[in-house]
Amino acid sequence: MYQTIKIIIDGKECIAKKGQYIVEAAKENNIYIPTLCNIEGVKPKGACRICTVKVNGRLMTACTTPVAEGMSIESESAELTDLRRSIIELLFVEGNHFCPACEKSGECILQALAYRYSVMAPRFPFMFPIRELDASNPKIIKDHNRCVLCKRCIRVIKDDEGKNIFAFKKRGHKVEIIVDPESADKFTDELAEKAMEICPVGAILVKGKGFKKPIGQRKYDLMPIGSDIEKVSKSKKAVL
Amino acid sequence: MGQKITIEPVTRVEGHGKVTIHIDNNGNILQTRLHIVEFRGFERFVQGRPYWEAPVLVQRLCGICPVSHHLAAAKAMDVIVGAGTGDGLTPTGEKMRRLMHYGQMFQSHSLHFFHLASPDLLFGVNADPSIRNVIGVALEHQDLAVQGVMMRKFGQEIIQATAGKKIHGTGAIPGGINKSLTQKEVDTFLKGNDPMNIDKMISWSQDALTFFKDYHSNHKEIIDDFAEFPSNHLSLVRKDGALDLYHGVLRAVDSEGKIILHDVDYQEYYKYIEEEVRSWSYMKFPYLKEFGKDNGWYTVGPLARMNTADFIDTPLAQKEFESFKAYNYGKPSNKSMHMHWARLIEILHSAEKMKELLLDPDIQKGELVIKGNKKSEGVGLIEAPRGTLFHHYKVNSNDQIEMANLIVSTTNNNQPMNNAVNQVAQNVMTGQSIITEGMMNAVEVAIRAYDPCLSCATHALGQMPLEISLYNSNNELIDRKIK
Numbered sequence: 042m043y044q045t046i047k048i049i050i051d052g053k054e055c056i057a058k059k060g061q062y063i064v065e066a067a068k069e070n071n072i073y074i075p076t077l078c079n080i081e082g083v084k085p086k087g088a089c090r091i092c093t094v095k096v097n098g099r100l101m102t103a104c105t106t107p108v109a110e111g112m113s114i115e116s117e118s119a120e121l122t123d124l125r126r127s128i129i130e131l132l133f134v135e136g137n138h139f140c141p142a143c144e145k146s147g148e149c150i151l152q153a154l155a156y157r158y159s160v161m162a163p164r165f166p167f168m169f170p171i172r173e174l175d176a177s178n179p180k181i182i183k184d185h186n187r188c189v190l191c192k193r194c195i196r197v198i199k200d201d202e203g204k205n206i207f208a209f210k211k212r213g214h215k216v217e218i219i220v221d222p223e224s225a226d227k228f229t230d231e232l233a234e235k236a237m238e239i240c241p242v243g244a245i246l247v248k249g250k251g252f253k254k255p256i257g258q259r260k261y262d263l264m265p266i267g268s269d270i271e272k273v274s275k276s277k278k279a280v281l
Numbered sequence: 282m283g284q285k286i287t288i289e290p291v292t293r294v295e296g297h298g299k300v301t302i303h304i305d306n307n308g309n310i311l312q313t314r315l316h317i318v319e320f321r322g323f324e325r326f327v328q329g330r331p332y333w334e335a336p337v338l339v340q341r342l343c344g345i346c347p348v349s350h351h352l353a354a355a356k357a358m359d360v361i362v363g364a365g366t367g368d369g370l371t372p373t374g375e376k377m378r379r380l381m382h383y384g385q386m387f388q389s390h391s392l393h394f395f396h397l398a399s400p401d402l403l404f405g406v407n408a409d410p411s412i413r414n415v416i417g418v419a420l421e422h423q424d425l426a427v428q429g430v431m432m433r434k435f436g437q438e439i440i441q442a443t444a445g446k447k448i449h450g451t452g453a454i455p456g457g458i459n460k461s462l463t464q465k466e467v468d469t470f471l472k473g474n475d476p477m478n479i480d481k482m483i484s485w486s487q488d489a490l491t492f493f494k495d496y497h498s499n500h501k502e503i504i505d506d507f508a509e510f511p512s513n514h515l516s517l518v519r520k521d522g523a524l525d526l527y528h529g530v531l532r533a534v535d536s537e538g539k540i541i542l543h544d545v546d547y548q549e550y551y552k553y554i555e556e557e558v559r560s561w562s563y564m565k566f567p568y569l570k571e572f573g574k575d576n577g578w579y580t581v582g583p584l585a586r587m588n589t590a591d592f593i594d595t596p597l598a599q600k601e602f603e604s605f606k607a608y609n610y611g612k613p614s615n616k617s618m619h620m621h622w623a624r625l626i627e628i629l630h631s632a633e634k635m636k637e638l639l640l641d642p643d644i645q646k647g648e649l650v651i652k653g654n655k656k657s658e659g660v661g662l663i664e665a666p667r668g669t670l671f672h673h674y675k676v677n678s679n680d681q682i683e684m685a686n687l688i689v690s691t692t693n694n695n696q697p698m699n700n701a702v703n704q705v706a707q708n709v710m711t712g713q714s715i716i717t718e719g720m721m722n723a724v725e726v727a728i729r730a731y732d733p734c735l736s737c738a739t740h741a742l743g744q745m746p747l748e749i750s751l752y753n754s755n756n757e758l759i760d761r762k763i764k
Contacts, residue, residue, distance in 0.1 A: 182680070
């Protein structure tokens with residue numbers, strides 16, 4: 042039996058389970074706090090900072106901060122909306138994200154967030170980094186142009202012994218994901234599919250799969266990001 | 282003292298074109314050139330990208346005919362994934378693609394004829410340009426304008442149903458298609474409220490032909506004599522010689538109708554066709570190798586298709602085809618403005634084909650994709666609205682595109698367009714010392730008959746005002762007009 046506590050999110054009194062992360066408690070109260078690197082059921086990382094909220098006046102990541110009795114959380118404010126938009130813009134300018142020809146379009150969290158936060162043109166200059174597309178793996182293509190270094194693939198995709206399949210290579214701004222050569226033989230077709238699904242952008246693509254899901258049936262065609270939690274109609278979301 | 286006239290850019294044409302005309306001291310035309318001054322980088326952009334991205338990526342060449350590029354690339358990728366060439370797909374795969382293509386042909390031809398070309402016919406080449414445009418058509422010929430808009434809309438709706446979006450969809454994937462239609466979608470097109478149903482579209486297509494033929498009988502000098510010159514004609518035809526806009530073998534005929542390229546497999550197009558680069562244009566000049574650069578050039582597009590095909594496999598369009606053929610005594614038509622006539626016959630054919638496909642149960646069920654043994658090279662050809670479109674790709678063992686070559690319809694029509702411009706300049710500018718707006722437009726009308734789309738040939742951005750400059754033999758500017 043969970044011990045329940047009371048917290049306040051955007052002025053609304055909410056019931057939360059003790060030990061829950063803010064983002065989970067908000068979800069159970071039909072409040073959407075945007076996430077990108079976070080995955081339900083997996084230890085949070087706080088890598089992307091998109092879930093930043095104000096807890097008792099201090100900026101905290103909602104995916105890594107557990108709730109506490111009487112906590113006052115601010116999520117939907119002009120200041121935080123601008124902060125989140127700036128994070129999305131930074132992610133866009135830091136890589137090479139060309140949605141029109143990307144097969145993850147319509148299922149990409151970064152794109153869906155950009156729509157939600159009405160990112161029209163970034164305030165930062167594009168960096169246009171020169172990055173390679175690595176197609177050497179027989180199962181997947183890694184498009185480093187699109188990788189946002191969220192570590193989802195590293196944290197989620199494990200072999201049958203629980204060892205990581207993906208890893209980081211290089212350092213600093215040159216860091217990139219690789220399929221760990223030692224685990225390559227344990228990288229099954231199922232894991233490849235899961236890696237593509239878990240990737241929030243189009244950085245991991247299963248070979249030969251491209252564009253199988255028609256426009257209109259893709260995840261965010263049907264339901265804009267967050268609308269499932271907020272339980273609001275598509276038409277209402279469209280004007281946000 | 283000789284002169285050089287420059288028309289830059291050319292209007293009501295997508296993209297950016299420039300025409301220069303050199304005149305000697307007596308006002309005789311020495312040389313005319315249609316320059317394409319933009320650069321297209323798509324062959325380079327796709328290098329290194331996964332092969333299945335090509336149909337979605339390369340269609341960004343154009344916003345008017347993206348479906349043609351989408352399908353030509355998909356057809357090339359069918360070969361790469363071992364699904365055969367064109368007719369190797371599942372019935373649902375091929376028929377959905379065909380429906381998408383006929384929708385595209387219908388909307389693009391409607392745009393071309395009603396929006397871009399009809400102002401010249403309705404108001405005359407010399408009319409005030411403030412009237413001679415699609416708004417003028419809407420004001421003075423409301424029925425025609427509404428038909429044009431609604432026919433385009435119908436075609437776009439077909440594209441959306443098959444490709445997911447009206448412009449730049451994702452329907453065709455290597456080896457097939459990613460969706461079939463629901464009964465509800467089919468019913469929308471078959472039984473939609475007036476005028477948005479296929480029967481109305483067929484009837485309007487016939488009306489457009491009637492309009493054209495009436496116009497023709499009263500304006501023979503424009504339709505028959507404007508920019509006429511002998512040309513070879515090239516297109517795909519179905520194996521039995523029927524007009525086929527989606528798939529077939531390559532056939533070329535000369536200006537008299539003699540077959541000079543005998544129904545060859547387009548996978549080896551490079552054995553028969555070569556492209557020449559000329560220093561004054563970014564657009565290449567393709568020609569049939571066997572006949573050389575000077576004699577091997579050819580025309581593509583609706584007119585070429587009427588000239589190469591033996592018959593049309595839909596009854597109403599076949600009837601129109603027969604009267605078109607009869608008018609030209611069974612010989613190929615080399616009259617540039619007959620391009621519009623041919624275009625209208627194809628609009629009717631596309632509408633009939635759409636109805637046939639909408640009534641076919643295969644577009645509602647069945648396997649969508651087929652794959653076989655992978656190959657490293659594939660060629661996809663399609664009859665795009667403006668003519669034969671070539672896509673050729675090589676893919677490495679890691680599924681990345683290594684090489685791409687695109688010969689777009691406008692490129693195929695490069696020499697004919699240059700010839701048409703020359704023909705018109707000879708007629709309207711010889712001996713003239715002042716360039717009028719009408720003269721400038723006459724040159725454009727010739728280009729527009731072939732192609733309002735220079736953008737796909739070179740990938741252009743933006744709109745085009747018109748500039749015409751007059752140079753003497755010392756290359757000194759003596760007159761310039763801008764509109």
